[in-house]
Amino acid sequence: MTHIEKExxxxxxxxxxxxxxxxxxxxxxxxxxxxxxxxEQKHKIAQEKLTSERSELAILRMKQNTELVKTKSEWLDRxxxxxxxxxxELLKDTNSPTYKxxxxxxxxxxxxxxxxxxxxxxSNQKTTDILERNSTTIAKSASKAKGENIDLKFEQxxxxxxxxxxxxxxxxxxxxNTLEARLNATRESFGGEVYTLLFKGVD
Amino acid sequence: MSKxxxxxxxIVEQEKVAENTIQQARRNAEETIxxxxxxxxxxxxxxxxVDSEKSQHEINKESEEKKRRLQEEHKRKxxxxxxxxxxxxxxxxxxxxxxxxxxxx
Numbered sequence: 001m002t003h004i005e006k007e008x009x010x011x012x013x014x015x016x017x018x019x020x021x022x023x024x025x026x027x028x029x030x031x032x033x034x035x036x037x038x039x040e041q042k043h044k045i046a047q048e049k050l051t052s053e054r055s056e057l058a059i060l061r062m063k064q065n066t067e068l069v070k071t072k073s074e075w076l077d078r079x080x081x082x083x084x085x086x087x088x089e090l091l092k093d094t095n096s097p098t099y100k101x102x103x104x105x106x107x108x109x110x111x112x113x114x115x116x117x118x119x120x121x122x123s124n125q126k127t128t129d130i131l132e133r134n135s136t137t138i139a140k141s142a143s144k145a146k147g148e149n150i151d152l153k154f155e156q157x158x159x160x161x162x163x164x165x166x167x168x169x170x171x172x173x174x175x176x177n178t179l180e181a182r183l184n185a186t187r188e189s190f191g192g193e194v195y196t197l198l199f200k201g202v203d
Numbered sequence: 204m205s206k207x208x209x210x211x212x213x214i215v216e217q218e219k220v221a222e223n224t225i226q227q228a229r230r231n232a233e234e235t236i237x238x239x240x241x242x243x244x245x246x247x248x249x250x251x252x253v254d255s256e257k258s259q260h261e262i263n264k265e266s267e268e269k270k271r272r273l274q275e276e277h278k279r280k281x282x283x284x285x286x287x288x289x290x291x292x293x294x295x296x297x298x299x300x301x302x303x304x305x306x307x308x
Contacts, residue, residue, distance in 0.1 A: 018232065087300055179303070194295050
C-alpha cells in the first residue's frame with residue numbers, strides 16, 4: 001500500500017467515524033426530545049383532566065347529596081303518611097272511647113288557647129252529634145280548664161273528616177284542631193325529632 | 204527523465220483516485236446524517252401523535268375509576284340508609300301518633 005492510499009484510508013475512516021457519531025447523537029437527542037414531549041403532553045393532559053375531573057366529581061357529589069336529601073325527605077313523608085293512615089284508622093269509630101276522649105280534649109285545648117267564653121264548634125255530622133250529646137261534660141271540662149263559664153254552640157261542617165274547628169262567637173278568631181292540622185303542626189314542631197329517630201344509626 | 208515523469212503521473216493518478224474516494228466517503232457521510240435526521244424527525248412525530256392518545260386514554264381510565272368508586276360508595280350509603288330507616292320507621296310512626304294525640308290543656 002502506498003503512502004497516498006494509507007492517508008486516504010485513514011481520512012475515509014475519520015469521515016465515517018465522525019458521521020456515525022453525529023448520526024448517533026442526532027438519534028439520541030431526538031429520543032430525548034421525544035421523551036420530553038411525551039412527559040410534557042402527559043403533564044398537560046393530566047392538568048386539563050384534573051380540572052375537568054374535579055368539576056365532574058363535584059357535580060356528581062352534588063347530585064348524590066341531592067338524591068340523599070330527597071330520599072330522606074321521602075322517608076319523612078312516608079312516616080307522616082303512615083302515621084296519618086293509622087290515626088284515621090284509630091279514630092274512624094266515632095263511638096269508641098278513644099275518639100270521644102280525643103274529641104273532648106281537642107275541644108278543650110282549642111278553647112283554652114282562645115280568648116273569650118262563647119265558642120262555635122264546627123265538625124262533621126257524626127262528631128257534631130257526639131258533641132251535642134256530651135255538650136254539658138265538654139263545657140264543664142272547658143270551664144274548669146279556662147277558669148270561667150264557657151258557652152258552646154255546634155255547627156256542621158262536612159269538609160272536616162276528623163277533629164274540630166273552634167270559632168269565637170264573633171267569628172274573629174278560630175282554632176283549627178282537625179287531625180290534618182294537628183299532623184301539620186306535629187310535622188312543624190316535631191319533624192326534627194322524627195328525622196333523628198328515622199335516621200338513627202345511619203352512617 | 205521519462206521514468207521520473209511516469210512516476211509523477213502515477214502519483215497524480217493515485218491522488219486523483221484518493222480524491223474521488225474521499226469525496227464519495229463524504230457523500231456517504233452526508234447520506235448517513237440525512238437518514239439519521241429523518242429517523243429523528245419520525246421519532247419526534249410519533250411522540251407527538253401516538254402517545255398523546257395513550258396518555259389521554261390512561262387518564263380517562265383513572266377518572267372513570269374514581270367516578271365508579273364514588274358511585275359505589277353512594278349506593279352503599281343509600282342501601283344502608285334504607286335498611287336502617289326500615290328498622291326505625293315503626294318507632295318514628297308511633298312517636299308521631301303519640302304527638303298528634305297528645306293534648307296540652
